[in-house]
Structures are given as structure tokens and as C-alpha cells.
Amino acid sequence: MPAVRILDPMFRRPAGMVATVVVASALGACVGPPRAPVAAVQPLTAEELAYLAPAQRQAHVFARACERDDASACERLGGAYWVGNGVMQHRFHALSLWTYACGQGIGTACEQAATLYEQGGLVPIDGARATELYQAACNAGRASSCTHMGQIDEDGRWSTPSPRRAARWYRKACDRGDAAGCHALGLAMLEGRGLSRDTAAALELLDGACNEGHALSCRQLAVLHEEGLFAPKDATLSAGYQHQACENGDGPSCTELGLRAREQANGELALMLLGNACDAEDPRGCALLGDMLALGEPADPASAAQMYGRACRGGLWEACGRAAALVGAGGIDETELRELYQLACDAGATDACDYLAGMLLDGVGGPSDPQMAAVLYDRACIGEHADSCVHLAWMGRHDGGREPLAWLVRACELDEGACVVLGEVHERKMVDGAKPNAAIDAYQRGCAADHADACFRLAGVHARGVGTRPDQEAAARLYQVACDGGDADGCSALAGAFRTGDGVAQDPLWADHYRARACELGLQASCQGNTKVSSRPSGTAPKKPSGPPAR
Numbered sequence: 399m400p401a402v403r404i405l406d407p408m409f410r411r412p413a414g415m416v417a418t419v420v421v422a423s424a425l426g427a428c429v430g431p432p433r434a435p436v437a438a439v440q441p442l443t444a445e446e447l448a449y450l451a452p453a454q455r456q457a458h459v460f461a462r463a464c465e466r467d468d469a470s471a472c473e474r475l476g477g478a479y480w481v482g483n484g485v486m487q488h489r490f491h492a493l494s495l496w497t498y499a500c501g502q503g504i505g506t507a508c509e510q511a512a513t514l515y516e517q518g519g520l521v522p523i524d525g526a527r528a529t530e531l532y533q534a535a536c537n538a539g540r541a542s543s544c545t546h547m548g549q550i551d552e553d554g555r556w557s558t559p560s561p562r563r564a565a566r567w568y569r570k571a572c573d574r575g576d577a578a579g580c581h582a583l584g585l586a587m588l589e590g591r592g593l594s595r596d597t598a599a600a601l602e603l604l605d606g607a608c609n610e611g612h613a614l615s616c617r618q619l620a621v622l623h624e625e626g627l628f629a630p631k632d633a634t635l636s637a638g639y640q641h642q643a644c645e646n647g648d649g650p651s652c653t654e655l656g657l658r659a660r661e662q663a664n665g666e667l668a669l670m671l672l673g674n675a676c677d678a679e680d681p682r683g684c685a686l687l688g689d690m691l692a693l694g695e696p697a698d699p700a701s702a703a704q705m706y707g708r709a710c711r712g713g714l715w716e717a718c719g720r721a722a723a724l725v726g727a728g729g730i731d732e733t734e735l736r737e738l739y740q741l742a743c744d745a746g747a748t749d750a751c752d753y754l755a756g757m758l759l760d761g762v763g764g765p766s767d768p769q770m771a772a773v774l775y776d777r778a779c780i781g782e783h784a785d786s787c788v789h790l791a792w793m794g795r796h797d798g799g800r801e802p803l804a805w806l807v808r809a810c811e812l813d814e815g816a817c818v819v820l821g822e823v824h825e826r827k828m829v830d831g832a833k834p835n836a837a838i839d840a841y842q843r844g845c846a847a848d849h850a851d852a853c854f855r856l857a858g859v860h861a862r863g864v865g866t867r868p869d870q871e872a873a874a875r876l877y878q879v880a881c882d883g884g885d886a887d888g889c890s891a892l893a894g895a896f897r898t899g900d901g902v903a904q905d906p907l908w909a910d911h912y913r914a915r916a917c918e919l920g921l922q923a924s925c926q927g928n929t930k931v932s933s934r935p936s937g938t939a940p941k942k943p944s945g946p947p948a949r
């Protein structure tokens with residue numbers, strides 16, 4: 399049986415759900431409504447109430463009802479205290495009110511308390527307490543808490559995993575109308591986790607959840623019908639479910655539809671769908687929308703920068719660099735870019751740490767902080783970002799000692815292109831401990847990895863006899879390797895060798911050929927006279943080396 403590609407089935411709490419706390423050791427610890435939060439809302443006459451704002455009057459109504467043991471009113475008064483709506487914000491008052499309401503069987507109060515014990519907040523994370531509260535909420539009729547209980551038993555975050563118990567919780571949630579519970583039960587049925595596999599029933603559950611607005615169920619069905627797993631392969635049906643997922647707020651589905659519209663040259667539809675994806679917090683959709691705005695006719699770089707910024711904040715760290723390219727075009731400034739790089743760096747994106755360090759070092763987007771720049775370069779270097787190791791070496795080159803060399807050695811180990819810098823430091827004795835003969839090792843490593851500039855510099859040390867005896871033939875062979883690799887300086891040097899006969903037979907035709915090649919590669923100093931390279935001169939071509947000369 400092929401494995402089904404299951405999308406993330408984790409229960410997603412509705413946006414804006416208030417996290418709450420409960421500190422009592424038992425659900426029914428409070429035998430009556432808590433006095434302090436109720437008394438803080440003093441009784442008023444009808445005339446006095448008339449002068450209050452609507453939210454204050456409502457809080458007064460809740461307080462009076464709570465005094466009369468109306469647990470639902472106590473729970474709502476707790477909500478007012480939590481957000482400071484009509485009363486001065488006081489979350490510990492909310493705490494005591496929800497404790498009482500939960501003990502009186504108000505499921506929403508139990509669920510909100512469980513959320514805090516699960517995530518941490520006013521109280522430390524406590525898995526046992528969260529489980530107790532979610533179970534109480536489920537037993538009080540809160541279907542979404544039944545779904546969460548299923549997730550707790552399925553992943554075993556606080557106890558031994560039990561797919562059977564999880565399936566029972568999912569079924570209870572689904573029977574009570576929770577689409578997320580039906581989705582989770584459908585996936586369990588599809589894979590036979592905790593209950594017998596029943597493909598038809600599973601697809602029916604997913605379809606029902608999709609029709610109830612559960613976007614992830616729609617996307618899952620789109621995948622199943624696209625791949626032909628556990629469901630007939632049907633591109634039309636798959637596209638229909640994908641559209642339904644997008645309409646229900648699934649960002650990735652909107653992104654895929656936007657890409658399809660762009661491929662079909664329907665730019666207006668693509669912009670709309672990618673905009674929907676970005677609004678649904680899909681960072682990939684934001685980045686693709688930024689691409690369309692940046693490259694469109696006419697281009698809108700300011701709006702593109704904003705989209706890249708949203709993608710970066712959403713965790714697509716490569717979009718931070720795209721935003722950086724548009725600084726100054728409007729939509730994003732250096733201060734905001736610095737904040738974006740900070741977010742990406744904190745999340746472990748080492749290239750972002752490198753860019754942020756450069757901004758801190760130069761005082762771009764805020765005050766200069768060389769010490770923090772060094773810390774970030776060090777973090778990125780340890781994280782295998784070679785450029786940061788090089789930057790760290792330059793920052794420490796005046797400090798004495800051999801530490802800059804150690805950083806450059808690490809950079810060379812991470813990226814052979816950085817070996818050129820290590821070789822130059824050794825060749826020119828730029829720091830203490832530098833050895834000219836070590837430049838050959840560094841350049842050799844870079845050249846062996848097909849870095850043409852390293853081959854050019856290796857040729858130079860052989861030509862000048864730096865750390866070794868002068869060897870013009872070896873230099874000419876390496877100039878040839880560098881030139882063939884696209885290094886203009888290598889072509890120019892090889893032209894000079896043919897002109898003077900250093901290491902090769904003197905040949906003005908070959909000299910002109912390589913001078914023209916250097917010009918074509920962008921070396922303006924070689925652009926004199928006829929610089930077009932149509933073919934190599936007739937005759938025997940210079941002998942190419944089988945590899946860099948032996949050391």
C-alpha cells in the first residue's frame with residue numbers, strides 16, 4: 399500500500415483566541431465567585447450607568463450576574479479583564495474568574511486555561527495540568543478540546559502515545575461538529591492509525607470537513623486526487639478542491655493556483671491569487687507576489703519590497719535579501735531591513751547574521767556596534783558561512799597573533815573560493831604567522847576546485863618565486879588553466895608570456911589571441927586594436943598542463 403503524503407493535521411487554534419491561566423490545583427477549587435475581581439466593578443445606579451461607555455456598562459452587567467453565581471457571566475468578565483475591555487486590565491483577576499467558571503463546567507474557560515498551561519505564560523508549562531483542563535473542556539462539550547486531546551494522545555507529548563485513544567477523542571470531536579476533529583479522524587482512518595482502515599469513510603470525513611470550511615481537508619483531498627492515492631486520480635477534482643482550499647483561507651493552495659495562473663499568462667488572476675496567499679500568511683506567496691511586482695510592466699519596487707518584507711517575517715529568509723536589493727526604492731528602509739535580518743539571524747539563517755553584522759559594523763540602519771558585529775560574524779562562521787570567517791579575520795588582523803589565520807583556514811575549508819584570500823594573506827604577509835610558502839597550498843586548493851582566480855594567483859607565485867623557486871613554464875601552464883576558466887587576468891598574463899617568451903615559445907599571434915580573449919572577458923586594458931576572437935591561430939597550440947605543477 400503506498401504511503402499517503404499527509405499534510406499537517408495539527409489542530410490550529412482560531413486566530414484571536416485568548417490564552418488564559420488557572421492556578422487552582424483542582425477544577426472546582428473555588429466554591430463561589432471570586433470576590434476581588436467582582437468587587438472591583440462597583441455597583442452603580444441606572445443613572446450612573448448611563449454615563450459609562452458601552453464596554454464599561456457591559457462589564458458592570460457581567461459583574462452583577464457573576465455575583466449571583468452565573469458562571470458564564472464570570473467567564474465573560476474574565477475575558478474583559480484579560481484584554482482590559484471596560485475594566486482595567488488585570489490578568490490575575492481573569493485567572494481567578496476562569497478558575498471558578500471552569501470548575502462550574504464552562505468549557506471555554508477550561509480550554510483557555512489549558513492553552514496557557516500548554517504554551518506557558520503566567521504559569522510554567524505543565525503538561526499534566528493542560529491535559530486535565532482540555533479533558534474537562536471536552537467533557538463540558540467543547541469539541542475543539544476533544545480534538546486537542548486526540549493530538550496529545552497521538553503525539554505522546556506528555557504521555558505514552560496511544561493512537562486508539564486519539565481516534566476515540568477525534569470521533570467525539572467530529573460527532574460534536576468540529577471540522578478539525580473530522581479531519582484528524584479521516585486521516586487516522588486513511589492510514590489505519592488506532593482503528594481499522596476505511597478509505598471510503600475517510601474520504602467522506604475529509605470531504606465533509608472541507609465543506610465545513612476546514613481548508614486543510616480541502617488541500618489534503620486535492621493532493622490525494624492529484625497523486626491518485628486512496629482516491630481516483632482526477633486533475634479536475636483536485637483543482638476543485640484546491641480552489642475550495644484557497645477560498646477557505648489556505649495560503650499554500652492560493653500560491654499554487656497563482657503560479658498556475660502566471661504560467662498561463664493570466665497576470666491579473668495571478669496577482670489576485672498570490673495576494674490572497676500572502677494575506678493568508680503564506681510567505682512563499684508573498685515572495686512570488688514580490689517577484690511579479692518587481693518585474694512587472696510597469697514595475698512597482700516599493701510594493702515588491704513590502705511583499706518581500708512580509709515573506710521574510712513569515713520565515714522565508716531568502717526573501718530578506720530580495721528586500722535588501724530594493725532599499726531606497728520605497729516600501730522598506732535600512733532600519734526595517736536591519737530588523738528583518740535580526741529576525742532571520744535569530745532563527746538560525748547564517749547568511750542573515752553575516753549581512754546584519756555588516757550593517758552593525760558600518761552603522762547602517764542604526765548605531766554602529768562593532769562588538770556585536772564580531773559576535774554575529776563568529777556565529778555565522780561557526781555555522782559554516784565562509785564569508786563571515788573572512789570578515790572576522792579582517793576585523794582581527796590588527797590584533798596581533800595568529801587568530802585571523804585560523805579564521806581564514808576555516809573559511810578555506812568551508813569554501814575553496816575563500817582559499818584565494820588565505821593565499822593572499824600568506825603571500826603578502828598581512829598578519830603575524832603568515833608564510834609565503836603556505837600561499838601555494840591555499841592557491842593550489844582553490845585552483846583544484848576550479849576557481850580560476852586561484853589558478854591565476856598560483857601562477858603568479860610560481861612566476862615570481864614566492865615561497866618556491868621561479869618556474870615560468872609552470873606559471874604559463876597555470877595562466878592557461880585560469881584563462882580557460884574565464885579569468886581575464888589569466889588570459890592577459892598568458893598573452894604577455896607569449897609576447898616575451900616566458901615559459902612558452904614566443905609567438906605574437908598567440909599573444910594577440912589571448913589579449914583579445916582577455917578583452918572579451920572584460921579586461922579593458924587589453925582592448926586595443928582588433929579584439930575579436932574568431933578562432934585560435936594556426937599552428938601548434940600551447941601545451942596544457944595535466945594539472946597544477948608539483949609542489
